[in-house]
Amino acid sequence: MSQPVVIIGGGIVGLSAAHELLRRGRQVVLLERGDAAHDSCSLGNAGMIVPSHFVPLAAPGMVAMGLRWMLDGESPFWIRPRLDLKLASWGLKFWKASTHKHVDRCAPVLRDLNLRSRELYLRHRAELPQSFDFADVGLLMLCQTQAALEHEIAFAAKSTEMGVPAEVLTVEELRRRDPGIDYAVKGGVLMKRDAHFDPRKLVQLLTQDILNRGGKIIWNAEVTGWRSEGRRLVAAVSTQGEFSGSEFVLAAGAWSPDAAGQLGLRMPMQAGKGYSMRVTQPVQLSKFCSILTEARVAVTPMGSSLLVGGTMEIAGNDMTVNPARVRGIVKSFCRYYPAFKEKDFEALPVWAGLRPCPPDGMPYLGRTAAKDNLVVATGHSMMGLSLGPVTGEIVAQIICQEPLSVKLDNVHPDRYA
Ligand SMILES: Cc1cc2nc3c(=O)[nH]c(=O)nc-3n(C[C@H](O)[C@H](O)[C@H](O)COP(=O)(O)OP(=O)(O)OC[C@H]3O[C@@H](n4cnc5c(N)ncnc54)[C@H](O)[C@@H]3O)c2cc1C
Structure with missing residues (x-):
């Protein structure tokens, strides 16, 4: 009997890869270090599918904006100051990647992957x-200032031109489309190809689907090393024993560089921590998900509840909740949606997740020179949920030697090797 494909990581990317491989008749063993009820970045996120987000995180203006935000304790971005060579090198690479040329090269790839x-x-x-x-x-980009609205209107034209249609909405039009919701904004743009859903429900359904299709999931199996023969991996060494396979997929989110480093694969990455809260009985429930552009807060209706999230903290793989940043999210949300009060959030648990962020804002996806039978699938930053299924499809296409559904550029896992 042929050996299975061994997948490391049970977030949206690992699950999607397992799903696509099983669809193609391959055997799959997925190793997840958490138990069946474990948390991951793929659960408490804002649940948005975002073809409109084709500009990578590393883009002109981002470094200057980040530095301004560093001065404000409640702003949506913060880097914990520390003496860390890896962080310094990541920052330098981010700054170097933040060019128009980089954006022009990456935008069609991110668009096509998302679509x-x-x-x-x-x-x-x-x-x-x-x-x-x-x-x-669709997704609403909501603006409270004229400057932000003008920026979004210009972006809407570019987005439409790139085949991702967007529509500018006045406040009156917004209220007509979403009756009964109080919006304290100057206007907004509707990104018509975007969508949203409840990621907790999807992850649960995908997990069950994998088991139904005969895939194996080994919980509490943290991969701590590898066994190789020459240029090929033979087994993943885990806290539940060794798992042999014909192919291996590394999809361990923000922790991927640890496992990759043991193979000599250099994949610069920082964890970008974000927070979310779920209001289970919201006073108002918009039908749209939205991004509050000046505040970088994401708001998503999920069934009858409302999820509010945001913040990007570069503070290592530390999951501690920073109350000032959470306060910043809540205050901003209540400014745009004035029917809500800060006290609506007082007793709510705060979820934290680590986005896997490469310095150029592009995923690491594909085979690597480190080992012949390893496929890397990680580093999706702010859009891992959106890109999960296509990443799974591409992993399966690579392993099954099929043509790729999307033309890839700038996603090679060895690009910083
Ligand atoms: C506040 C917030 C809002 C967001 N909103 C959106 C959104 O609206 N749309 C969107 O597209 N994206 C969003 N994201 C980003 C998205 O959540 C992530 O990009 C995505 O979840 C990453 O998925 P992943 O599978 O790569 O990693 P993860 O979900 O982190 O999964 C990795 C898994 O690997 C396991 N693992 C790690 N190391 C090992 C090991 N050694 N052995 C075995 N298992 C291991 C972990 O336990 C984990 O379960 C948001 C993120 C945050 C924080």
Whole structure:
């Protein structure tokens, strides 16, 4: 009997890879260091599918904006100051990548990956046995200042030109489309190809789907090393023993560089911590998900509840919650949605997740020179949920030697080697 594909990591990327390989008749063993009820970045995020987000995180103006935000304790961005060579090198690479040329090269790739992923989410909606509250209604970019609105209007034109249609909405039009919701904004842009859903429900359904298709998931199996023969990996060494395979997929999110480093694969990455809170009985429930552009806060209706999240803290793989940043998210949200009060959030648990962030804002996806039978699938930063299904598809296409559904550029895992 042929050996299975061994996947490391049970977040959206690992699960999507398992799903796609099983669809193609391959055997799969997924190793997840958490238990069946474990948390991951793929659970408490804002649940947005974002073809409109084709500009990578490393873009002109980001470094200057980041430095300004560093001075404000409640702002959406913060780097914990520390003497760390890896952090300094990551920052330098980010700064070098933040050019128009980089954006022009990466934008079509991110667009196409996101659009293909959207199709795969539509397939999930049709095939999975239960709803995951998928709503194909678009995403609102909401603006409180004229400057932000003008910026979004200009971006809407570019987005439409690139095949991702966007519509500018006045406040009156916004209220007509979403009756009963108080918006304290100057206007907004509707990104019509974007969508949203409840990631907790989707992850649960995908996990069950993998088991139903005969895939194996080994919980509490933290991969701590590898066994190799020459240029090939033979087994992943884990806290539950060794798992042999014909192919291996590294999809361990923000922790991927630890496992990759043992193979000599250099993949610069910082964890970008974010927070979210779920209001279970919101006073108002918009039908749209939204991004509050000046505040960088994400708001998503999920069934009858409302998720509010944001912040990017570069502070290592530390999960501690910073109350000032959480306060910043809540204050901003209440400014844009004035029917809500800060006290609505007082007793709510705060979820934290670590986004896997390469310095150039592009995923690490594909085979590597480190080992012949290893595929890397990580580093999706702010859009790992959106890009999960297409990443899984590409992993399966690489392993099964099929043509790729999206033309890839600037995602090679060895680009910093
Ligand atoms: C506040 C917030 C809002 C967000 N909103 C959105 C959004 O709206 N849309 C979007 O597209 N993205 C969003 N994101 C980003 C998205 O959540 C991430 O990009 C995505 O979840 C990353 O998925 P992953 O599978 O790569 O990693 P993870 O979900 O972190 O999964 C990695 C898994 O690997 C396991 N693991 C790690 N090391 C090992 C090991 N050695 N052995 C075995 N297992 C291991 C971990 O336990 C974990 O379960 C958001 C993130 C945050 C924080």
